[in-house]
Amino acid sequence: MDRDTARERIRELKAQIELHNYEYYVLDSPRIADAAFDALMRELKSLENEFADLVTPDSPTQRVSGTPLGGFTTVRHRVPMLSLSNMFSEEDVVLFDARVRRALGRDDPVEYLTEVKMDGLAISLRYEKGLLVEGSTRGDGATGEDVTANVRTVRSIPMNLGSMRGRIPALVEIRGEMVMFRRDFEALNAARAASGDPVFANPRNAAAGTLRQLDPRVTASRPLHLVAYALGETSEDLVLPTQKSLLDWIAGVGFRVSPFVRLVRTPAEMWAVTREISATRSSLPFAADGIVFKVNEISLQRTLGQTAKEPRWASAWKFPPEEKETRLENIIVSIGRTGVATPVAVLTPVEIDGSVVARATLHNDDEVKRLGILIGDTVIVRKAGSVIPEILGPVLFARTGIEHPFIMPAVCPVCGSQLVRIEDEAATKCVNASCPAQVRERLLHWCSKDAMDIQGIGEAVVEQLVTAGLAHDVADLYDLTEEQLLRLERMGSLVARKLLVHLEESKGRGLARVLYAMGVPQVGEVGARDLAQAFGSMETLASATPESLTHVYGIGEKTAENITAFFQEEHNRTLVERLRKAGIHMEGIAAPGAHGPLTGKVFVFTGELSTMARSKAQELVRALGAETSETVSRKVTTLVAGSATGSKTARAQRLKIEILDEQQFLSLVGQGT
Structure with a gap:
């Protein structure tokens, strides 16, 4: 040829x-x-x-080529990938429709297109001259990860739009949800279980984990599908009059779109769709967590516009938390880093919202009594916020008479020391500061990302260090040698040397990080930072009086007493000195905006911001001279409200505190568009 x-x-x-x-x-x-x-x-x-x-x-x-990636690079979305506001009740649906019609200045009905909200990983695909050139995750909406090599392996994603029917702009971004169908998820988990590999908790985790593999060959070996629903950046206006015609165009150029689409015009019709799809939720081919309502006419979408985080013309009704009955087999006690003994429910494993729940925290002895649950009860369980398992209460008619109450033990289940109920508190504590359970939790907290951020030291390594007697407190970590680390399981020379490098790097994190990492009672990240800025050094702080401590914004009398008591304990003073000798930096970093344009202002942030993490926003106002707080009080001057706000906004309104939305906040700090 x-x-x-x-x-x-x-x-x-x-x-x-x-x-x-x-x-x-x-x-x-x-x-x-x-x-x-x-x-x-x-x-x-x-x-x-x-x-x-x-x-x-x-x-x-x-589709599969090249060598495994060393890591993911970032991609800046030219058109932000916005999130959606949430609705949870019929009243919320009515209010959403009312807001839309009010903003449009019309009394007649507005047509909405409904789609099932798939529970997967949002991605954006960029095509230039019909060719797939880039695939990226949503990330924070403004910046995502480049997963081009992996999306190329997904066979439901066309490599070249030119081979399909339809007019293709020179540049177009197709956006959708990467999902794993239930049947494929079950087959994948069965294969992993048979080979001794850990199984995935739910289809969403499987899809996200698969797409973020550094080796595209692993992604290619697993069954992913893209369900497309929107466009990002385009080089020309496709002149599509409705959301429905947009979906038809996307399907026409080669993509799968949701088959569960309805057109509705009234809140009653919208609510009927929620009932219809909720009833068939378990039979959907993919995991879903709600229903999206979008104004169908695209010209009206443009009129309504968007906030910094979400479109005003769309909202998602979320499925109510799934509640299941299961047996409360036992209540055990877990010991935390401060010695607090927490009752934990041991449940007959039950699948809720796509993952298996076998345990749920009961917080304290008083909560167990409030719930009225007995060991052996049939109980109702759900996931609070679709994440954290919680027990709602017992099924009383299911009792057989063999159930019995939980009694908080008198001694620690780990070290055998006495458990003591703290006066005027709900907490019960182990009095032995050297309790192995407390040591493990303190080490894990010290190494955590928000504390000293020591990579490579997780639960498995900490467990071995404590069991081998190599770490009795956090200062022992800085005495570790490569020879000692090599005694641990699955610890090679390269990993051991890297771990020692990470330990060395952590020495320069600064006083605020050290304070938070040490676990001073009632001192969180914000309090630790404020104390570090106010006192400048560990030595000055350790000798501070309760009265001087209360001069720091956010430090009340009780917290001041706890801080003073902490530094009066011989064990803690010795620990501080050992950390100092190990080379830990214990001086504060002066606030760069101590006399900035926002000096005298106190900010509280609530809800989610689309343009930056809340911690970043707090750093930004502090750099301009302001203070920040986690609670709304009369000292607060400004509340910045993102999406999904709660009681803080209502309290700020009652106190007549200035409330800014995200765009107003960005303009205030010079970050506005």
């Missing part, structure tokens, strides 16, 4: 294979047998081997 004939045949094969991939992976309706498809692939590979210079990036043979 000559070169020109080979070029034409390669073009034909690529188009045929892409079409068959679309029919198989998107339409679930293949027209040819697997053997015939394999024959086309073999012919294409053979021709590309013979004419290597004719191989192009969009060839089906190039």
Whole structure:
């Protein structure tokens, strides 16, 4: 075969294979047998081997290529990937519709398109001249991770839009949700269990973990699907009048879209859809966590616009937390880093919202009594905020008479020391500061990201260090040698040396980090930073009087007494001195905005910000001279309200405190668009 004939045949094969991939992976309706498809692939590979210079990036043979990645680079979204406001009740649906019609100045109904809200990983695909050139995760909405090599392996994603029907802009971004269908998730977990690998908790975790593999070959081996629903940046206006026509266009250029689409016009119709889909939720082919309502007419969407975080023309009704009944097999006691004994419910494992729940914290002895639960009860369990397992109460009619009450033990289950109920508090504590459970938790807290951020020291390493007697407190970490570390399981020379480097790096984190990491009672990240700025050094702080401590904003009398008592304990003074000798930096860093334009202001942040993390926003106002607080009081001058705010906003309104939305805040600090 000559070169020109080979070029034409390669073009034909690529188009045929892409079409068959679309029919198989998107339409679930293949027209040819697997053997015939394999024959086309073999012919294409053979021709590309013979004419290597004719191989192009969009060839089906190039879906998996290259070596494993060293890490993910970041991608700045040209058009932000916004989140959605949430609705939880019929009243919320009515209010959303009312806000939309009020903003549009109309009394007649507005048409909405409804889609099932898939529980996966949002991604954006960038096509230039029809070719897939970039795939990125949503990240924080403004910046995501470059996962191009991995999305190329997903066969439901076309490599070249030019092979499909429809007019393709020179530049277009297709956005959607990467999901793993339930049937594929179950098959993947069965295979992993059979090979001794840990199974995934739910389809969303499986999809997210698969897409973020550093080796694209691993991604290619797992069944992912993209369900597309929106456009990002485009080089031209496609003149699509409605959201429905937009979905039709996306489907027309080769993507799977949600088959569960409805058009509704009134809150009553919207609520009927929520009931209909909720009733069939468990039978959906993919995990879902709600229903999205979008104003169907795109010209109205443009009129309504968006906030910094979310569109005003769309909102998501979230499925109510799934509640299940299961048996309370036992209540055990867990010891934390401060010695607090926490009752933990041991449950007969039950699947709730896509993951298996086997334990739930009961907080303290008083909470157990308030719930009225007995060991052996059938109890009702749900996930608070769809994340944290919690027990709602017992099923009283299911009792058989063999149930019995929980009694807080008199001694620590780990070290056998006495457990003491703290006066005027709900907490019960182990009095032995050397209790192995407390030591483990203190070490883990010291090494955590928000404290000293020591990479490589997690639960497994800490457990071995404590068991081997190599770490009795955090200062012992800085005495570790490579020889000692090599005694631990799965610890090679390279890992041991890296761990020692991370320990050395942590010495320069500064006084605020050290204070928080030491676990001074009632001193969190914000309090530790404020104390570090106010006193400047560990030595000055340790000798401070309770009265001088209360002069620091946010430090009350009780906290001041706790700080003073902490530094009066011989054990803590010795620990501070050992850390100093180990080279830990214990001086504060002067606030760069001590006399900035916001001096005298006290800010509280509530809800979620779309442009930055809350901690970053706090750092920003502090750099301009302001103080920050976690609670709303009369001392607070300004509340910055993101999305999904709670009681802080209501309290600020009662106290007549200035309230800024995100865009107003960004303008105030010089970050506005």
